Amino acid sequence: MLPDNGIQFTTPGAGGSAVPLIREAMANGEFFRAHAFEYACAMNDIDHRTTKAKHPWTNGQVEQLKRTIKDAIVKRFYYESHDQLRRYLADFITSYNFARRLKTLGGLTPYEFICKRWMIEPDRFKLDPTHQTPGLNI
Numbered sequence: 001m002l003p004d005n006g007i008q009f010t011t012p013g014a015g016g017s018a019v020p021l022i023r024e025a026m027a028n029g030e031f032f033r034a035h036a037f038e039y040a041c042a043m044n045d046i047d048h049r050t051t052k053a054k055h056p057w058t059n060g061q062v063e064q065l066k067r068t069i070k071d072a073i074v075k076r077f078y079y080e081s082h083d084q085l086r087r088y089l090a091d092f093i094t095s096y097n098f099a100r101r102l103k104t105l106g107g108l109t110p111y112e113f114i115c116k117r118w119m120i121e122p123d124r125f126k127l128d129p130t131h132q133t134p135g136l137n138i
Contacts, residue, residue, distance in 0.1 A: 010035055010037070010038060010048075010050060017038060017041075017048040017049060017050055018034060018035070018038050019038050019041050019042045019046075019047070019048045022034050022038060022039060022042040023042050026042065069089070069092070072092055073085070073088060073089055073092055096110075097109065097110040097111050098110075098111045098133075111129070111133075114129045115129050115130055118130070
């Protein structure tokens with residue numbers, strides 16, 4: 001996982017991920033304090049790396065996706081409630097992940113990329129991604 005260095009993902013001023021330290025402390029039975037997101041990554045054996053702070057390339061990617069979501073969801077419709085907005089956002093992200101071909105993934109959709117990685121390294125996955133398609137699973 002490669003999020004930015006925001007307070008939603010890591011302890012401010014930490015200078016990177018603490019997941020390896022958390023895993024070590026858990027293995028040794030030591031008492032520790034951890035950011036909730038990093039703790040969840042450590043518990044689920046997820047490699048949490050962070051981007052370079054204020055780096056134009058990574059910041060540009062984040063801003064582009066935020067603009068895409070804002071244009072498709074926020075500026076286009078009026079929502080009666082937060083639940084309606086959440087449902088529409090979830091539907092949009094699902095359709096994006098199954099339909100949008102991305103240059104950074106070699107022209108594959110995010111779902112196709114994950115399925116391809118699963119074929120190469122199935123031991124890195126807890127669930128078979130081919131069973132995670134939206135709609136009727138008959």
